[in-house]
Amino acid sequence: MKDYLALAPQYLAAHKKKTRLTILSVVISVALITGVFSMLDALLQFEKIQVIHDYGNYHIAVKDATDEEMQAIGGRIDVKNTGRWKTLGEANINGMTCALGALDENFTENLNIEVIQGKYPTGQNEIMLEKWAAESIQLNLKVGDTVNIAVADGTRREYTVTGIYNDLGNMKAQGIPGVFLSMDDAELMPAQQNVYLIEFKGEADMIKARQQIQTSLNIPEDRIGRNDRLLAVIGQSDYKAAVGIYQIGGILFFIVLLAGVVMIYNTFNISVMERVRHFGLLRCIGASPAQIKKIVKREGLTITLKAIPLGVLLGMIMTFVCCALLKFYNTSLFGDIQLFYISTIGIIAGIVVGFMTVFIASLLPAKKAAQVSPVNAVTGSNDIKVSKNKKRGLLTKMFPVEIALGMNNAIMKKKTLFWMSCSIAISIIMFMGFNVFVDFMHAGLKTNKPYTPDITLTSKQGISEELSARAAGIDGVKKVYGRMFGYVDATFDAARLSDAYKESMGGIEATEGGLFTPSASSWLISYEENQLNWAKDKLMAGELSEDKMNTQNGIIAVAANASNGRNANLQLGDKVYVRTPSGTKEFTVMGILNSVPFQDNKQNLTTFITTEKIFTELTGKTLYDALDIQLSSKNQEQTVAAIKGMMDSSINFLDSRQKNAEIDQTFLTMAIFIYGFVAVIALISILNIISTMNTSVASKTKYLGVMRAVGMSGKQLNKMVLIEAITYGLTGCLAGCILGVILQKQLIENLLTSFHIIWKFPVGQIVLILIFTIFVTALSVISPLKRIKAKGISEVIGAL
Amino acid sequence: MEILTTTGLCKTYGIGETKVEALKDVTFSVSKGEFVSIVGPSGSGKSTLLNMLGALDFPTSGNVFIDGRDIFTMNEEELSVFRRRNIGFIFQAYNLVPELNVEENITLPLLLDYKKPDQQYIDEIVDILGLADRKHHLPNQLSGGQQQRVAIGRALSARPAIILADEPTGNLDSKNSKDVINLLKLSVDRYNQTLIMITHNHNYASFADRVLNVEDGIVTELGGAVR
Numbered sequence A: 001m002k003d004y005l006a007l008a009p010q011y012l013a014a015h016k017k018k019t020r021l022t023i024l025s026v027v028i029s030v031a032l033i034t035g036v037f038s039m040l041d042a043l044l045q046f047e048k049i050q051v052i053h054d055y056g057n058y059h060i061a062v063k064d065a066t067d068e069e070m071q072a073i074g075g076r077i078d079v080k081n082t083g084r085w086k087t088l089g090e091a092n093i094n095g096m097t098c099a100l101g102a103l104d105e106n107f108t109e110n111l112n113i114e115v116i117q118g119k120y121p122t123g124q125n126e127i128m129l130e131k132w133a134a135e136s137i138q139l140n141l142k143v144g145d146t147v148n149i150a151v152a153d154g155t156r157r158e159y160t161v162t163g164i165y166n167d168l169g170n171m172k173a174q175g176i177p178g179v180f181l182s183m184d185d186a187e188l189m190p191a192q193q194n195v196y197l198i199e200f201k202g203e204a205d206m207i208k209a210r211q212q213i214q215t216s217l218n219i220p221e222d223r224i225g226r227n228d229r230l231l232a233v234i235g236q237s238d239y240k241a242a243v244g245i246y247q248i249g250g251i252l253f254f255i256v257l258l259a260g261v262v263m264i265y266n267t268f269n270i271s272v273m274e275r276v277r278h279f280g281l282l283r284c285i286g287a288s289p290a291q292i293k294k295i296v297k298r299e300g301l302t303i304t305l306k307a308i309p310l311g312v313l314l315g316m317i318m319t320f321v322c323c324a325l326l327k328f329y330n331t332s333l334f335g336d337i338q339l340f341y342i343s344t345i346g347i348i349a350g351i352v353v354g355f356m357t358v359f360i361a362s363l364l365p366a367k368k369a370a371q372v373s374p375v376n377a378v379t380g381s382n383d384i385k386v387s388k389n390k391k392r393g394l395l396t397k398m399f400p401v402e403i404a405l406g407m408n409n410a411i412m413k414k415k416t417l418f419w420m421s422c423s424i425a426i427s428i429i430m431f432m433g434f435n436v437f438v439d440f441m442h443a444g445l446k447t448n449k450p451y452t453p454d455i456t457l458t459s460k461q462g463i464s465e466e467l468s469a470r471a472a473g474i475d476g477v478k479k480v481y482g483r484m485f486g487y488v489d490a491t492f493d494a495a496r497l498s499d500a501y502k503e504s505m506g507g508i509e510a511t512e513g514g515l516f517t518p519s520a521s522s523w524l525i526s527y528e529e530n531q532l533n534w535a536k537d538k539l540m541a542g543e544l545s546e547d548k549m550n551t552q553n554g555i556i557a558v559a560a561n562a563s564n565g566r567n568a569n570l571q572l573g574d575k576v577y578v579r580t581p582s583g584t585k586e587f588t589v590m591g592i593l594n595s596v597p598f599q600d601n602k603q604n605l606t607t608f609i610t611t612e613k614i615f616t617e618l619t620g621k622t623l624y625d626a627l628d629i630q631l632s633s634k635n636q637e638q639t640v641a642a643i644k645g646m647m648d649s650s651i652n653f654l655d656s657r658q659k660n661a662e663i664d665q666t667f668l669t670m671a672i673f674i675y676g677f678v679a680v681i682a683l684i685s686i687l688n689i690i691s692t693m694n695t696s697v698a699s700k701t702k703y704l705g706v707m708r709a710v711g712m713s714g715k716q717l718n719k720m721v722l723i724e725a726i727t728y729g730l731t732g733c734l735a736g737c738i739l740g741v742i743l744q745k746q747l748i749e750n751l752l753t754s755f756h757i758i759w760k761f762p763v764g765q766i767v768l769i770l771i772f773t774i775f776v777t778a779l780s781v782i783s784p785l786k787r788i789k790a791k792g793i794s795e796v797i798g799a800l
Numbered sequence B: 001m002e003i004l005t006t007t008g009l010c011k012t013y014g015i016g017e018t019k020v021e022a023l024k025d026v027t028f029s030v031s032k033g034e035f036v037s038i039v040g041p042s043g044s045g046k047s048t049l050l051n052m053l054g055a056l057d058f059p060t061s062g063n064v065f066i067d068g069r070d071i072f073t074m075n076e077e078e079l080s081v082f083r084r085r086n087i088g089f090i091f092q093a094y095n096l097v098p099e100l101n102v103e104e105n106i107t108l109p110l111l112l113d114y115k116k117p118d119q120q121y122i123d124e125i126v127d128i129l130g131l132a133d134r135k136h137h138l139p140n141q142l143s144g145g146q147q148q149r150v151a152i153g154r155a156l157s158a159r160p161a162i163i164l165a166d167e168p169t170g171n172l173d174s175k176n177s178k179d180v181i182n183l184l185k186l187s188v189d190r191y192n193q194t195l196i197m198i199t200h201n202h203n204y205a206s207f208a209d210r211v212l213n214v215e216d217g218i219v220t221e222l223g224g225a226v227r
């Protein structure tokens, strides 16, 4: 040893096992911080691309902008690109309904419009239309063909198709093609909507720029539109919902930072008392506090130099997994993002927090050793207070000795108990906090449901059962399910009508038997087996059984009424009387659904679901209004061609596949990261418990040896250590769950109000957390215990 | 009657360069009620021997029989029960449980056996040890000598058949040391216990019925004081 500073690496080498555990805990914490922050960074990059793909690349829009306004805005130095966008309403192109619009050519790329064939319409009587529509049987158009377009006011003109552009999922699903006219032509027509879209330069302060534009040009708020999602993703939104999310993000990422600090600190704290003794000893032999500080700093450096690169690497790997998943899933959209996404913010956060905490945490015992007299530091442990004597006497009387000892060990060392619990609690708080994002994601983003069709066939004349059977027979068709829609006059106990409805009707008179005369018809929908099954998700009461409904005249009531809230509040067992040409029929409410995924465009009284058999009995109708088809994933084009082949021209073919895929993808982009966050946090929390429990057991090696020498059996030893560990686990769980629930409630109720998420007491999460914590805690003490027990007692105790 | 017998006890630490033969073919036996002291130079293997006798470590070869039972054939579970009922340890470094007070430390072996401590007996030990007014103190509030006495109390509380003591007076002044030795002798005589004690002090060795000398891992009988 050349100089006293060599003590640091020597101490670490002498306590290899302990050092390894310390390094592990620093690695875990740094990985947590680096991982979560880089994932956030990557999430924003991916989300930006996704949002631009879904909503277009513009930041704000000005409605009905005048030429002067456009000139003023377009000339601004912080504006990158601008374009006019006009919607001209529905029109009829060669007999097919279409949506007319016009867009400045320089802005097409911003709105993801891509000319695949021909050229963009710029001259008079030129149009461009969607690829699927051009290829459809109804239109069958090529570049250069002429078409007839009749607009709403009845005027009809001839146009030349100059271009064909990419499919838009939404339009395709509705079966209404988007048709672009040249801007010059559009200027001459009355516009339904006329907006001026603005893309700012990336570095612009967009909130300020918008305010400047508004004040200098005197544009009122109602003429300003915002691309909220894009602004939110790039952090330039002052929209309430986005600000709420920023705040939640801020709070959660602060908790992550805190968690990193607490985890590192806790590991250091476990061995603090020992270190105080060690430093006291050094002081006794003449080391000055400054020298000790230096030794500690050297130690910290050695640990961080090993731990931080590992932690950063681990954090980056987590991000890499998320990025890789997304890139793999959607190469075309995310092709430009590098696979190894390196987030400077994440790495810096990890390094800074790691360094700072290690130094602070390792300096504490040195400080303590400097504060107390060296002799006290060597002999005394100030951690244990005498005042608890009486209570402890009680413990040994109340419980078997090993349990009392275990609890005693945990409770006596107040500080250790506190930091252990903190370390576990903060993991739980983090986990519960990030779960808010899961709720947010499910509430804020559309998802495809099991009943979402790939293809829908509709027809005014109706679709026969026979056609449905034929469709089902086509290779590659997974499921076919049809629906009939109709209206019936239905009445029931007038007391079931809602007050609001009665009021809006100017009061409703109950007739004999408590019934009433319906003012509007009720909407009747037929469901077959598949749809009844899927509806179980929305079932609030009763059951959905086709057989029972058919044999016992059952009917399903739907609680929500899409257009005007809740008109009626029917209960299970209520009688519903439906007028039919052959007299009134009585039905019993057998189930109540929360809502149905269809919207009626008429004002109906309420909605009922029946079986196909009953529907036909009531209305005489046998043909489906809509036939939904789900395809298996293979050879879809072939299947689609076969379906098209069997339809006649009276049937509309609506293809929702692109739209579904886009919805899936939008959801997935978010979900991979949100679930990534939750998974990373859960994983880190588990690792943290394992590492702290390991450290805690390892620091008791000698104590456990003495216990064995005195005659404690292996089983008693297990129980004692387990009880101690579980005491830490339970106090941590308790504190974590209480604080986590409060945090969740606050976040959802105060910051996510605009998303209408209902806060529910997270019973499931708490049960999961409890089971996991106890299980992991128990598991994580077993292996170090085994290791200790495998050693000879004298070896563990050291010098006898 | 022989309470403890060792046959061909060998212990080798390490391998190759660092190989140390700490015990070489140790064979001797101790009768019930005997006071045996072990002497020898530092590093000769005394503590190693004591560890083997108490099954705190396992020999490389050889056996130890206590009360006719081969202790190394017992499994860990049996051994721990056997240990707390039959063997009392006194360590040179006390090794008290820092979280437990004096009384709890002393009664620990009984508690581990789920027995209710015989309060009268415990009080008697505490009195003899001069710890009556320290009963509720924690180990770190005691002097070295007091801590050693607590360790002795712990070794006596379960009234084990054998007491193994590794330099119990190592940290004590001569008066205290004499008290401790007297106390041990008293207990051994009163309860017909067997005491095996390592000491560097030949004065104390002379209290013993027999003295074993350890040198370089080899144990020889020195012959003891007159009974």
Ligand SMILES: Nc1ncnc2c1ncn2[C@@H]1O[C@H](COP(=O)(O)OP(=O)(O)OP(=O)(O)O)[C@@H](O)[C@H]1O
Binding pocket: A795, B013, B014, B020, B021, B022, B040, B041, B042, B043, B044, B045, B046, B047, B048, B049
């Ligand atoms: N765990 C171990 N690993 C390697 N060698 C050991 C170990 N324990 C003891 N030794 C060696 O075995 C020999 C005997 O050690 P032991 O502790 O029995 O000596 P001792 O007679 O008790 O000495 P002292 O009187 O100094 O306490 C010594 O040379 C020591 O270096």
Ligand SMILES: [Mg+2]
Binding pocket: B046, B047, B048
């Ligand atoms: Mg020794």
